[in-house]
Amino acid sequence: MSTVVELLAEPFQYGFMARAFLGVSLIAVLAGVVGTFVMLKGLAFIGDAIAHASFGGLVAAMLLGVPLHLGALAFALLTAAGLTALGRKTALRADTSLAILFTGAFALGVLGLATRSNFAGDLSALLVGSVLAIRPADIYWIAAAAVITGVLLAAAFRHLVYISFDPAGAEAAGLPVAGLQWLLLSLVALTVVVSLQAVGVVLVVALMITPAATASLFVRRLERLMVTAVACGLAATWLGLYLSYYLSTPPGATVVTVATAQFTIGLIVRRLGRGRGAARPPRTA
Amino acid sequence: MARAPASGGGNDRLSVEVRDLTAGYDDRIVLRNINWTVPCGTSAAIIGPNGGGKSTLLRTLVGKLPPLAGTVRVLGRPPREARHLLAYLPQHEEIDWQFPIRAIDVVLQGVLARTPWWRPPGKDALAAAMAALERVRLTGEADRPIGALSGGQRQRVLIARALLQDAQVILLDEPATGLDARAQHDLLDVVDDLKREGRTVIATTHDLNCLTDHFDTVLCLRGEVICQGPPEVALKPEHLLAVFGKHVPLVTAEGRVTIFEHRR
Numbered sequence: 001m002s003t004v005v006e007l008l009a010e011p012f013q014y015g016f017m018a019r020a021f022l023g024v025s026l027i028a029v030l031a032g033v034v035g036t037f038v039m040l041k042g043l044a045f046i047g048d049a050i051a052h053a054s055f056g057g058l059v060a061a062m063l064l065g066v067p068l069h070l071g072a073l074a075f076a077l078l079t080a081a082g083l084t085a086l087g088r089k090t091a092l093r094a095d096t097s098l099a100i101l102f103t104g105a106f107a108l109g110v111l112g113l114a115t116r117s118n119f120a121g122d123l124s125a126l127l128v129g130s131v132l133a134i135r136p137a138d139i140y141w142i143a144a145a146a147v148i149t150g151v152l153l154a155a156a157f158r159h160l161v162y163i164s165f166d167p168a169g170a171e172a173a174g175l176p177v178a179g180l181q182w183l184l185l186s187l188v189a190l191t192v193v194v195s196l197q198a199v200g201v202v203l204v205v206a207l208m209i210t211p212a213a214t215a216s217l218f219v220r221r222l223e224r225l226m227v228t229a230v231a232c233g234l235a236a237t238w239l240g241l242y243l244s245y246y247l248s249t250p251p252g253a254t255v256v257t258v259a260t261a262q263f264t265i266g267l268i269v270r271r272l273g274r275g276r277g278a279a280r281p282p283r284t285a
Numbered sequence: 286m287a288r289a290p291a292s293g294g295g296n297d298r299l300s301v302e303v304r305d306l307t308a309g310y311d312d313r314i315v316l317r318n319i320n321w322t323v324p325c326g327t328s329a330a331i332i333g334p335n336g337g338g339k340s341t342l343l344r345t346l347v348g349k350l351p352p353l354a355g356t357v358r359v360l361g362r363p364p365r366e367a368r369h370l371l372a373y374l375p376q377h378e379e380i381d382w383q384f385p386i387r388a389i390d391v392v393l394q395g396v397l398a399r400t401p402w403w404r405p406p407g408k409d410a411l412a413a414a415m416a417a418l419e420r421v422r423l424t425g426e427a428d429r430p431i432g433a434l435s436g437g438q439r440q441r442v443l444i445a446r447a448l449l450q451d452a453q454v455i456l457l458d459e460p461a462t463g464l465d466a467r468a469q470h471d472l473l474d475v476v477d478d479l480k481r482e483g484r485t486v487i488a489t490t491h492d493l494n495c496l497t498d499h500f501d502t503v504l505c506l507r508g509e510v511i512c513q514g515p516p517e518v519a520l521k522p523e524h525l526l527a528v529f530g531k532h533v534p535l536v537t538a539e540g541r542v543t544i545f546e547h548r549r
């Protein structure tokens with residue numbers, strides 16, 4: 001028994017592992033809450049776009065010598081605003097303009113990065129993150145983002161639900177639909193930016209989407225969906241970090257792999273449960 | 286039921302007042318010379334073919350589309366100033382019915398239009414929401430997911446939301462779509478209740494059905510007003526031919542749509 005405790009406790013003797021657990025856990029909470037809306041509104045692709053665009057901002061900040069988070073946040077918020085504006089004038093199909101926008105910003109980021117000496121190292125750190133390099137300052141950033149997001153979401157929660165469920169009805173009733181959409185995308189942007197350090201551009205969307213999707217297999221009510229998504233995200237984080245510590249695998253990718261496995265197992269359990277005639281509420285009448 | 290006071294010199298006995306309206310989009314004009322009034326406490330149907338301007342007219346009423354010429358007044362004021370007094374029920378497919386909320390949560394959205402965002406709904410709001418559900422005869426469905434309700438029940442949940450908002454004018458965009466005759470009659474019962482309270486109900490439809498027959502007035506639109514008046518006047522065959530061309534869609538008592546082809 002004591003060996004299990006020792007195995008569980010061992011990583012925490014290293015400051016960088018303790019920070020990794022704390023940092024990614026905070027991200028899992030933040031991403032689970034925001035990710036539930038992202039999944040329900042079908043914004044996964046948009047989240048991905050914001051992540052790629054913020055890569056351009058990150059590199060720009062790096063070259064200009066300003067704080068990386070600020071550069072990434074500026075680009076991410078600009079993308080969010082651009083998407084809100086595009087959403088209102090749909091001359092181009094939205095996904096086309098989106099793809100142009102974010103791949104362009106991403107390419108500029110790669111070009112900027114190529115001017116530096118440690119091109120390959122920098123690129124891979126930004127693409128897949130470096131969980132073990134989380135500094136105390138990064139934790140403060142993530143915690144601040146979580147608090148800001150929590151306050152804004154709590155304040156605008158029912159409005160965001162209204163515009164997600166029935167945007168036309170909400171607008172007619174006088175709700176500021178465009179402003180609320182921008183708020184939601186900005187929260188996505190904030191989540192993406194503070195998560196970049198840990199999990200990188202490519203994997204950040206998985207932390208938002210996968211736990212929420214797993215939760216949606218078993219839970220129907222929105223509030224419970226968020227709580228379950230956070231729980232799934234935390235479970236994947238802890239299991240993933242332990243596995244990565246003992247198997248010496250890349251931590252970010254391990255966490256995402258565990259989250260994906262979680263979803264797959266959830267899917268199979270759902271299928272089996274349905275096969276045996278488990279009681280499910282009918283989806284439509 | 287207290288009627289909202291009018292401001293700006295409009296007529297407060299009219300829920301909707303449209304004068305010489307021309308409306309459309311950047312590249313084309315959809316509606317010309319529309320004159321139309323709907324008195325408070327009555328029901329009005331707008332019929333016409335797809336592309337005939339029904340949706341465009343509704344968009345001017347909710348203040349989303351400014352008129353190119355002419356004036357639109359809702360309860361005597363410009364539409365954007367009357368938004369809290371108006372509820373718009375979009376076409377069925379514009380709403381995400383799989384969104385994971387209960388019927389009662391949808392009804393409670395009605396308070397958002399008239400309370401500050403920082404004030405959570407209290408016990409009063411919940412009681413009012415339950416009362417609204419009772420008025421549309423859905424008390425037993427309060428805790429069910431909105432996606433689990435039938436088309437007619439979903440529509441009545443949205444009407445309960447409009448009641449909680451205390452909307453005086455309720456716009457229904459194509460409410461008959463997907464409803465069988467029975468569900469249409471249930472909806473008509475609710476419409477009658479709303480009228481008794483002094484509220485105004487306006488519905489669009491691209492085919493003829495139980496609803497149109499039971500509304501107080503019918504407006505036939507095809508880019509312009511083809512005719513308007515009580516159903517027995519507006520729905521005369523010669524008018525219908527002018528509105529729909531030679532294909533007149535009819536919904537039979539069983540809820541089946543028949544296309545009536547007129548041969549000259």
